[in-house]
Amino acid sequence: MKGHGPLAGIRVIEIAGIGPAPFCGMLLADLGADVVVVDRPAPSPDAIDLGSASILDRGKRFVHLDLKQPDSVATVLDLIEHCDALIEGMRPGVMERLGLGPEPCLARNPALVFGRMTGWGQDGPLAQAAGHDINYIALSGALWYAGQPGSPPVAPPSLVGDLGGGALYLAVGLLAAILSARATGRGQVVDAAIVDGSAHLMNLLLSLKAAGHFVSDRGRSILDGPHWYATYRCADDRFVSVGSLEPRFYALLREKLGLGDDPDFTDGYDPARWPDLTRRFEALFRQRTREEWSALLEGSDACFAPVLDPDEAASHPHIAARQIYRSINGVAQTVPAPRFSKTPPAISSSRSADAHQPGSDRKSTRLNSSHSQQSRMPSSA
Secondary structure (H helix, E strand, C coil), X not given: CCCCCCCCCCEEEXXXXXXXXXXXXXXXXXXXXXXXXXXXXXXXXXXXXXXXXXXXXXXXXXXXXXXXXXXXXXXXXXXXXXXXXXXXXXXXXXHHHHCCCHHHHHHHCCCCEEEEEECCCCCCCCCCCCCCHHHHHHHHCCCCCCCCCCCCCCCCCCHHHHHHHHHHHHXXXXXXXXXXXXXXXXXXXXXXXXXXXXXXXXXXXXXXXXXXXXXXXXXXXXXXXXXXXXXXXXXXXXXXXXXXXXXXXXXXXXXXXXXXXXXXXXXXXXXXXXXXXXXXXXXXXXXXXXHHHHHHHCCXXXXXXXXXXXXXXXXCHHHXXXXXXXXXXXXXXXXXXXXXXXXXXXXXXXXXXXXXXXXXXXXXXXXXXXXXXXXXXXXXX
Protein backbone atom coordinates (compact mmCIF):
# COMPACT_ATOMS: atom_id res chain seq x y z
CA MET A 1 0.00 0.00 0.00
CA LYS A 2 1.28 3.46 -0.82
CA GLY A 3 1.22 5.17 2.55
CA HIS A 4 1.53 8.69 3.89
CA GLY A 5 3.84 9.54 6.74
CA PRO A 6 7.45 9.05 7.80
CA LEU A 7 7.26 5.24 7.58
CA ALA A 8 5.99 5.12 4.00
CA GLY A 9 7.82 2.29 2.24
CA ILE A 10 8.24 0.15 5.37
CA ARG A 11 6.50 -3.24 5.04
CA VAL A 12 5.40 -5.23 8.06
CA ILE A 13 3.75 -8.61 8.52
CA GLU A 14 1.63 -8.85 11.67
CA ILE A 15 0.52 -12.26 12.94
CA ALA A 16 -2.99 -11.68 14.29
CA GLY A 17 -3.24 -11.48 18.06
CA ILE A 18 -4.64 -9.35 20.84
CA GLY A 19 -3.51 -6.33 22.84
CA PRO A 20 -0.04 -4.84 22.48
CA ALA A 21 1.07 -6.52 19.23
CA PRO A 22 -1.83 -5.20 17.10
CA PHE A 23 -1.53 -1.84 18.87
CA CYS A 24 2.10 -1.70 17.74
CA GLY A 25 0.95 -2.58 14.22
CA MET A 26 -1.54 0.31 14.35
CA LEU A 27 1.23 2.70 15.46
CA LEU A 28 3.32 1.71 12.46
CA ALA A 29 0.36 1.83 10.05
CA ASP A 30 -0.63 5.24 11.43
CA LEU A 31 2.82 6.53 10.47
CA GLY A 32 2.63 5.18 6.93
CA ALA A 33 3.96 1.61 7.12
CA ASP A 34 2.24 -1.02 4.96
CA VAL A 35 1.03 -3.49 7.60
CA VAL A 36 -0.45 -6.80 6.44
CA VAL A 37 -2.15 -8.91 9.10
CA VAL A 38 -2.10 -12.69 8.77
CA ASP A 39 -5.46 -13.50 10.31
CA ARG A 40 -7.31 -16.72 11.03
CA PRO A 41 -9.98 -17.86 8.56
CA ALA A 42 -12.46 -17.73 11.48
CA PRO A 43 -12.30 -15.69 14.70
CA SER A 44 -10.75 -17.31 17.75
CA PRO A 45 -13.39 -18.38 20.31
CA ASP A 46 -11.41 -16.51 23.00
CA ALA A 47 -11.29 -13.24 21.05
CA ILE A 48 -13.61 -10.28 21.58
CA ASP A 49 -15.06 -9.56 18.14
CA LEU A 50 -14.88 -5.78 17.74
CA GLY A 51 -15.88 -5.87 14.08
CA SER A 52 -15.82 -2.45 12.44
CA ALA A 53 -15.20 -0.86 15.84
CA SER A 54 -11.63 -2.21 15.98
CA ILE A 55 -9.50 0.92 15.81
CA LEU A 56 -6.35 -1.22 15.96
CA ASP A 57 -7.19 -2.53 12.47
CA ARG A 58 -7.15 0.87 10.81
CA GLY A 59 -4.86 1.26 7.83
CA LYS A 60 -3.96 -2.44 7.74
CA ARG A 61 -4.55 -5.06 5.08
CA PHE A 62 -5.52 -8.63 5.85
CA VAL A 63 -4.81 -12.10 4.53
CA HIS A 64 -6.74 -15.04 5.98
CA LEU A 65 -4.65 -18.17 6.39
CA ASP A 66 -4.78 -21.31 8.51
CA LEU A 67 -1.22 -21.49 9.83
CA LYS A 68 -1.68 -25.15 10.73
CA GLN A 69 -1.61 -25.89 7.01
CA PRO A 70 1.78 -26.19 5.25
CA ASP A 71 0.66 -24.17 2.23
CA SER A 72 -0.36 -21.29 4.48
CA VAL A 73 3.00 -21.34 6.26
CA ALA A 74 4.73 -21.32 2.88
CA THR A 75 2.62 -18.32 1.84
CA VAL A 76 3.72 -16.38 4.93
CA LEU A 77 7.36 -17.19 4.20
CA ASP A 78 6.85 -15.87 0.66
CA LEU A 79 5.39 -12.65 2.06
CA ILE A 80 8.30 -12.32 4.48
CA GLU A 81 10.76 -12.16 1.57
CA HIS A 82 9.45 -8.68 0.75
CA CYS A 83 9.05 -7.29 4.29
CA ASP A 84 11.15 -5.26 6.68
CA ALA A 85 9.66 -6.67 9.87
CA LEU A 86 7.33 -9.25 11.38
CA ILE A 87 5.27 -8.78 14.56
CA GLU A 88 4.00 -11.70 16.62
CA GLY A 89 2.54 -11.93 20.11
CA MET A 90 2.35 -15.68 20.63
CA ARG A 91 3.49 -17.52 23.73
CA PRO A 92 7.19 -18.48 23.39
CA GLY A 93 7.63 -21.51 21.15
CA VAL A 94 4.33 -21.28 19.26
CA MET A 95 5.81 -19.66 16.15
CA GLU A 96 8.58 -22.27 16.14
CA ARG A 97 6.02 -25.08 16.24
CA LEU A 98 4.19 -23.50 13.31
CA GLY A 99 7.39 -23.44 11.28
CA LEU A 100 7.54 -19.64 11.41
CA GLY A 101 10.13 -19.04 14.09
CA PRO A 102 13.10 -16.73 13.63
CA GLU A 103 15.32 -19.37 12.03
CA PRO A 104 13.23 -20.15 8.92
CA CYS A 105 12.07 -16.55 8.58
CA LEU A 106 15.58 -15.08 8.71
CA ALA A 107 16.77 -17.81 6.37
CA ARG A 108 14.20 -16.59 3.84
CA ASN A 109 14.97 -12.91 4.47
CA PRO A 110 18.30 -12.29 6.27
CA ALA A 111 17.47 -8.60 6.77
CA LEU A 112 14.13 -9.32 8.47
CA VAL A 113 13.44 -7.84 11.91
CA PHE A 114 11.52 -10.45 13.91
CA GLY A 115 9.52 -8.66 16.62
CA ARG A 116 8.28 -10.76 19.54
CA MET A 117 5.74 -9.31 21.99
CA THR A 118 5.11 -11.17 25.25
CA GLY A 119 4.37 -10.36 28.85
CA TRP A 120 7.18 -12.27 30.55
CA GLY A 121 9.75 -12.46 27.73
CA GLN A 122 11.13 -15.30 25.65
CA ASP A 123 12.99 -16.86 28.58
CA GLY A 124 12.96 -16.93 32.37
CA PRO A 125 11.00 -19.00 34.92
CA LEU A 126 7.63 -17.45 34.00
CA ALA A 127 8.07 -17.37 30.21
CA GLN A 128 5.42 -20.05 29.62
CA ALA A 129 2.89 -18.77 32.17
CA ALA A 130 -0.31 -16.99 31.19
CA GLY A 131 -0.73 -13.42 32.36
CA HIS A 132 -2.13 -10.00 31.59
CA ASP A 133 -1.16 -6.35 31.94
CA ILE A 134 -1.90 -6.15 35.67
CA ASN A 135 0.31 -9.18 36.40
CA TYR A 136 3.30 -7.94 34.42
CA ILE A 137 3.37 -4.48 36.00
CA ALA A 138 2.77 -6.02 39.43
CA LEU A 139 5.95 -8.08 39.09
CA SER A 140 8.07 -5.32 37.51
CA GLY A 141 7.38 -2.85 40.33
CA ALA A 142 5.47 -0.45 38.09
CA LEU A 143 2.13 -1.08 39.86
CA TRP A 144 3.39 -0.38 43.37
CA TYR A 145 2.93 3.40 43.47
CA ALA A 146 -0.50 3.37 41.77
CA GLY A 147 -2.52 3.84 44.92
CA GLN A 148 -2.65 5.41 48.34
CA PRO A 149 -1.63 4.00 51.72
CA GLY A 150 -4.11 1.47 53.05
CA SER A 151 -5.66 0.85 49.63
CA PRO A 152 -4.71 -1.74 47.01
CA PRO A 153 -2.80 -0.48 43.96
CA VAL A 154 -5.06 0.29 40.99
CA ALA A 155 -3.78 -0.35 37.45
CA PRO A 156 -4.80 2.07 34.67
CA PRO A 157 -6.39 -0.42 32.22
CA SER A 158 -3.69 -1.62 29.78
CA LEU A 159 -1.93 1.74 29.65
CA VAL A 160 1.22 1.12 31.71
CA GLY A 161 1.86 -2.51 30.76
CA ASP A 162 0.34 -3.58 27.46
CA LEU A 163 0.74 -0.25 25.72
CA GLY A 164 3.38 1.81 27.53
CA GLY A 165 5.69 -1.04 28.52
CA GLY A 166 4.77 -3.30 25.62
CA ALA A 167 3.57 -1.87 22.29
CA LEU A 168 5.66 1.31 22.45
CA TYR A 169 8.84 -0.58 23.32
CA LEU A 170 8.19 -3.06 20.52
CA ALA A 171 7.73 -0.19 18.06
CA VAL A 172 10.99 1.49 19.14
CA GLY A 173 12.79 -1.84 18.99
CA LEU A 174 11.49 -2.63 15.52
CA LEU A 175 12.43 0.75 14.10
CA ALA A 176 15.90 0.63 15.67
CA ALA A 177 16.48 -2.86 14.28
CA ILE A 178 15.19 -1.84 10.83
CA LEU A 179 17.72 1.01 10.77
CA SER A 180 20.44 -1.47 11.76
CA ALA A 181 19.34 -3.94 9.08
CA ARG A 182 19.41 -1.27 6.39
CA ALA A 183 22.93 -0.33 7.42
CA THR A 184 24.30 -3.87 7.80
CA GLY A 185 21.98 -6.13 5.80
CA ARG A 186 21.47 -8.26 8.92
CA GLY A 187 18.12 -8.66 10.64
CA GLN A 188 17.63 -9.80 14.21
CA VAL A 189 15.09 -10.80 16.85
CA VAL A 190 13.55 -8.10 19.04
CA ASP A 191 12.37 -9.61 22.35
CA ALA A 192 9.91 -7.03 23.70
CA ALA A 193 8.60 -8.14 27.10
CA ILE A 194 6.09 -6.07 29.04
CA VAL A 195 7.85 -6.91 32.29
CA ASP A 196 11.05 -5.43 30.79
CA GLY A 197 9.42 -2.33 29.33
CA SER A 198 7.31 -1.46 32.36
CA ALA A 199 10.40 -1.87 34.58
CA HIS A 200 12.33 0.43 32.24
CA LEU A 201 9.60 3.04 32.65
CA MET A 202 10.52 3.10 36.34
CA ASN A 203 13.97 4.63 35.78
CA LEU A 204 12.86 8.21 36.50
CA LEU A 205 11.28 7.11 39.78
CA LEU A 206 14.32 4.99 40.59
CA SER A 207 16.49 8.09 40.08
CA LEU A 208 14.27 10.03 42.48
CA LYS A 209 14.44 7.12 44.93
CA ALA A 210 18.23 7.02 44.78
CA ALA A 211 18.35 10.78 45.44
CA GLY A 212 16.05 10.43 48.46
CA HIS A 213 12.95 11.99 46.90
CA PHE A 214 11.04 8.72 46.64
CA VAL A 215 10.57 6.01 49.25
CA SER A 216 8.98 2.59 49.10
CA ASP A 217 6.15 3.57 51.46
CA ARG A 218 3.29 4.81 49.31
CA GLY A 219 1.97 8.30 50.00
CA ARG A 220 5.26 9.72 51.25
CA SER A 221 7.00 10.77 48.02
CA ILE A 222 6.79 13.90 45.92
CA LEU A 223 4.62 12.40 43.17
CA ASP A 224 2.26 10.22 45.20
CA GLY A 225 1.76 11.95 48.56
CA PRO A 226 1.51 15.75 48.51
CA HIS A 227 -1.77 17.63 48.67
CA TRP A 228 -0.56 19.68 45.70
CA TYR A 229 -0.20 16.59 43.46
CA ALA A 230 -3.53 14.77 43.58
CA THR A 231 -7.09 14.57 42.32
CA TYR A 232 -10.09 15.93 44.21
CA ARG A 233 -13.85 15.43 44.19
CA CYS A 234 -15.91 18.55 43.52
CA ALA A 235 -19.39 19.66 44.59
CA ASP A 236 -20.94 18.00 41.51
CA ASP A 237 -19.12 14.69 42.19
CA ARG A 238 -16.77 15.30 39.28
CA PHE A 239 -13.02 15.53 39.70
CA VAL A 240 -10.11 17.88 39.13
CA SER A 241 -6.34 17.41 39.20
CA VAL A 242 -3.60 19.62 40.58
CA GLY A 243 0.13 19.11 40.07
CA SER A 244 1.84 22.20 41.48
CA LEU A 245 5.21 20.53 41.94
CA GLU A 246 7.50 23.55 41.77
CA PRO A 247 7.43 26.13 44.60
CA ARG A 248 6.39 29.03 42.33
CA PHE A 249 3.49 27.01 40.95
CA TYR A 250 2.46 25.93 44.46
CA ALA A 251 2.53 29.57 45.58
CA LEU A 252 0.20 30.52 42.73
CA LEU A 253 -2.15 27.64 43.58
CA ARG A 254 -2.32 28.79 47.20
CA GLU A 255 -3.02 32.35 46.08
CA LYS A 256 -5.84 31.33 43.75
CA LEU A 257 -7.36 29.09 46.42
CA GLY A 258 -7.31 31.95 48.94
CA LEU A 259 -4.62 30.26 51.03
CA GLY A 260 -1.71 32.60 50.28
CA ASP A 261 -1.62 33.93 53.85
CA ASP A 262 -2.54 30.68 55.60
CA PRO A 263 0.52 29.62 57.65
CA ASP A 264 -0.54 25.96 57.57
CA PHE A 265 0.27 25.86 53.85
CA THR A 266 3.56 27.79 53.95
CA ASP A 267 5.70 24.65 54.02
CA GLY A 268 4.09 22.39 51.45
CA TYR A 269 7.00 19.98 51.22
CA ASP A 270 6.94 18.33 54.66
CA PRO A 271 5.59 14.77 54.22
CA ALA A 272 4.42 14.70 57.83
CA ARG A 273 1.94 17.50 57.05
CA TRP A 274 0.61 16.12 53.77
CA PRO A 275 -2.26 14.04 55.20
CA ASP A 276 -3.73 17.00 57.13
CA LEU A 277 -3.29 19.41 54.22
CA THR A 278 -4.82 16.91 51.83
CA ARG A 279 -7.92 16.72 54.03
CA ARG A 280 -8.20 20.50 53.94
CA PHE A 281 -7.87 20.47 50.16
CA GLU A 282 -10.55 17.79 49.98
CA ALA A 283 -12.97 19.96 51.95
CA LEU A 284 -12.08 23.03 49.90
CA PHE A 285 -12.59 21.45 46.48
CA ARG A 286 -15.95 20.05 47.58
CA GLN A 287 -17.23 23.63 47.82
CA ARG A 288 -17.42 24.28 44.07
CA THR A 289 -18.24 22.38 40.90
CA ARG A 290 -15.64 21.15 38.47
CA GLU A 291 -16.59 23.86 35.99
CA GLU A 292 -16.24 26.56 38.64
CA TRP A 293 -12.76 25.33 39.54
CA SER A 294 -11.87 25.18 35.86
CA ALA A 295 -12.96 28.79 35.38
CA LEU A 296 -10.70 29.82 38.26
CA LEU A 297 -7.62 27.69 37.61
CA GLU A 298 -7.48 26.29 34.08
CA GLY A 299 -4.84 27.83 31.84
CA SER A 300 -2.85 29.24 34.74
CA ASP A 301 0.54 28.15 36.06
CA ALA A 302 -1.18 26.53 39.04
CA CYS A 303 -0.89 23.28 37.04
CA PHE A 304 -4.56 22.35 36.97
CA ALA A 305 -6.81 20.30 34.71
CA PRO A 306 -10.31 18.86 35.03
CA VAL A 307 -10.53 15.08 35.00
CA LEU A 308 -12.52 14.24 31.86
CA ASP A 309 -13.94 11.04 30.50
CA PRO A 310 -13.13 10.34 26.82
CA ASP A 311 -16.44 11.76 25.58
CA GLU A 312 -15.85 14.99 27.51
CA ALA A 313 -12.21 15.12 26.43
CA ALA A 314 -13.17 15.10 22.75
CA SER A 315 -15.12 18.33 23.14
CA HIS A 316 -12.69 20.20 25.38
CA PRO A 317 -11.53 23.39 23.58
CA HIS A 318 -7.83 22.49 23.69
CA ILE A 319 -8.36 18.89 22.53
CA ALA A 320 -10.78 20.07 19.84
CA ALA A 321 -8.37 22.76 18.62
CA ARG A 322 -5.67 20.14 18.10
CA GLN A 323 -8.19 17.75 16.48
CA ILE A 324 -7.03 14.88 18.68
CA TYR A 325 -10.33 12.99 18.57
CA ARG A 326 -12.21 12.14 15.39
CA SER A 327 -15.25 10.09 14.50
CA ILE A 328 -14.56 7.83 11.51
CA ASN A 329 -17.38 5.64 10.24
CA GLY A 330 -19.18 6.33 13.50
CA VAL A 331 -16.27 5.18 15.69
CA ALA A 332 -14.70 7.79 18.00
CA GLN A 333 -10.91 7.48 17.98
CA THR A 334 -7.75 9.48 18.40
CA VAL A 335 -5.45 10.54 15.59
CA PRO A 336 -1.83 9.44 15.05
CA ALA A 337 0.85 10.84 17.32
CA PRO A 338 3.35 12.44 17.32
CA ARG A 339 2.98 15.09 14.63
CA PHE A 340 5.38 15.59 11.75
CA SER A 341 6.01 18.89 9.98
CA LYS A 342 7.10 17.45 6.62
CA THR A 343 5.56 13.96 6.44
CA PRO A 344 2.17 14.13 8.17
CA PRO A 345 0.51 10.72 8.40
CA ALA A 346 -2.98 9.87 7.26
CA ILE A 347 -5.48 7.67 9.04
CA SER A 348 -7.43 5.17 7.02
CA SER A 349 -11.18 5.50 7.23
CA SER A 350 -11.54 1.73 7.31
CA ARG A 351 -9.75 -1.59 7.42
CA SER A 352 -8.26 -2.09 3.96
CA ALA A 353 -9.07 -4.87 1.54
CA ASP A 354 -7.40 -8.27 1.74
CA ALA A 355 -3.81 -8.36 0.57
CA HIS A 356 -4.07 -11.93 -0.68
CA GLN A 357 -6.90 -14.39 -1.07
CA PRO A 358 -6.30 -18.02 -0.11
CA GLY A 359 -6.33 -20.26 -3.16
CA SER A 360 -4.34 -17.92 -5.40
CA ASP A 361 -0.92 -18.92 -6.71
CA ARG A 362 1.33 -18.93 -3.63
CA LYS A 363 4.53 -18.39 -5.57
CA SER A 364 3.23 -15.19 -7.10
CA THR A 365 2.10 -13.74 -3.79
CA ARG A 366 3.08 -10.10 -3.37
CA LEU A 367 1.94 -7.28 -1.15
CA ASN A 368 -0.08 -5.65 -3.91
CA SER A 369 -1.20 -2.09 -3.47
CA SER A 370 -4.66 -1.68 -2.03
CA HIS A 371 -5.86 1.79 -1.25
CA SER A 372 -8.44 2.78 1.31
CA GLN A 373 -9.87 6.24 1.71
CA GLN A 374 -7.52 8.21 3.89
CA SER A 375 -7.72 11.43 5.84
CA ARG A 376 -4.56 13.54 5.94
CA MET A 377 -3.53 14.75 9.35
CA PRO A 378 -2.57 18.39 9.90
CA SER A 379 1.18 18.89 10.03
CA SER A 380 2.85 20.56 12.98
CA ALA A 381 4.08 24.10 12.66
